[in-house]
Amino acid sequence: MSARNQNFISKPQVEGGPCDYPDALFQELHIFHPSPALQQLTGLLSETPVDLKKLGQAAQGDPTLAAEAVRFCNSSLFGLSRPISTLEQAVVATDADIVRALLLTCWLAKLTSHRVTAPESRVFWKHSLLVARVSRCINDWAGLAQPEKAFLAGLLHDVGTLPFLTLLSRVAPPGKQNLHENLTESIDFQRLHFRTDHCELGERLCTILNFPLLLAEVVSRHHQRIDFPSGFPLLSVVSCAEAIAQFHLLYTNQELTEEAIVTFLQDTLQVWLPGQTHPARLALLAVLKTDLLADLRDHGQSTRGGPHDSLLSTEVHSQAHGEADANGYSPGE
Numbered sequence: 001m002s003a004r005n006q007n008f009i010s011k012p013q014v015e016g017g018p019c020d021y022p023d024a025l026f027q028e029l030h031i032f033h034p035s036p037a038l039q040q041l042t043g044l045l046s047e048t049p050v051d052l053k054k055l056g057q058a059a060q061g062d063p064t065l066a067a068e069a070v071r072f073c074n075s076s077l078f079g080l081s082r083p084i085s086t087l088e089q090a091v092v093a094t095d096a097d098i099v100r101a102l103l104l105t106c107w108l109a110k111l112t113s114h115r116v117t118a119p120e121s122r123v124f125w126k127h128s129l130l131v132a133r134v135s136r137c138i139n140d141w142a143g144l145a146q147p148e149k150a151f152l153a154g155l156l157h158d159v160g161t162l163p164f165l166t167l168l169s170r171v172a173p174p175g176k177q178n179l180h181e182n183l184t185e186s187i188d189f190q191r192l193h194f195r196t197d198h199c200e201l202g203e204r205l206c207t208i209l210n211f212p213l214l215l216a217e218v219v220s221r222h223h224q225r226i227d228f229p230s231g232f233p234l235l236s237v238v239s240c241a242e243a244i245a246q247f248h249l250l251y252t253n254q255e256l257t258e259e260a261i262v263t264f265l266q267d268t269l270q271v272w273l274p275g276q277t278h279p280a281r282l283a284l285l286a287v288l289k290t291d292l293l294a295d296l297r298d299h300g301q302s303t304r305g306g307p308h309d310s311l312l313s314t315e316v317h318s319q320a321h322g323e324a325d326a327n328g329y330s331p332g333e
């Protein structure tokens with residue numbers, strides 16, 4: 001462990017005393033208890049069939065949240081063939097689990113914007129969006145899950161990191177930077193120093209927030225190696241995307257040869273998606289390589305103060321700072 005991390009772990013205090021882990025993190029989950037309106041909406045969306053009339057009435061309990069979910073659904077991130085204007089229409093255009101995940105994302109984005117420092121929030125959503133984008137990309141080629149579900153599962157896969165961020169945004173010494181970098185160094189690091197990890201916290205969070213079952217499975221198990229096809233397809237997709245994103249994070253500021261990136265991608269796809277045909281894997285490899293290389297290049301330009309920023313960063317900036325995209329989506333407002 002680096003001296004920086006040792007220092008970081010020893011410092012956090014709660015009202016004058018050291019944090020007692022993992023209890024302090026389990027207690028932190030209380031701030032994630034859903035509002036009555038969100039509770040009612042997710043409850044209705046978990047019923048089969050969904051009562052659309054009741055859903056419309058329940059949306060009046062938090063019209064701002066409902067409007068944000070509708071804007072998210074209409075954003076370029078989803079690519080609906082025609083715009084929708086109510087939650088009921090969103091259910092018809094997609095499905096109940098997707099609308100439930102949209103509402104939860106918007107609610108969590110708002111909570112994060114109030115309770116997590118802006119730099120940490122930005123890093124969190126940037127990573128989440130990268131995994132979402134790579135998950136959708138992998139899924140487009142592998143055809144394992146509904147595209148929107150692959151995207152949302154990627155977006156919410158690390159939701160268990162949020163209790164770390166809200167707690168440490170409050171109790172870490174002023175001026176301490178890079179909380180997220182320290183926290184996400186590895187799941188082993190979290191277990192060793194906090195006696196829990198973001199998968200365990202995520203599992204608890206999913207129960208509190210009434211996450212759709214498939215997403216909850218991804219949140220709690222995305223660092224476990226699983227065998228395809230006997231495993232769980234959406235989990236394979238997001239786990240593979242997570243591995244790629246972690247590689248991306250590690251090497252963002254380093255000069256990597258194209259050959260090194262291709263070798264890593266080949267190995268990762270083989271581990272997580274061994275059931276793919278050779279042509280499918282080659283096609284996916286080509287897309288991922290282009291995407292990652294572009295993102296690394298754009299990141300290098302932006303960190304050198306150039307005018308360019310990646311599409312990903314732009315999307316995350318909108319998330320974190322409540323700016324509207326071309327279709328009016330701004331979940332952090």
Ligand SMILES: [Fe+2]
Binds near residue numbers: 157158198222223242
């Ligand atoms: Fe993770």
Ligand SMILES: [Fe+2]
Binds near residue numbers: 158245
């Ligand atoms: Fe992650």
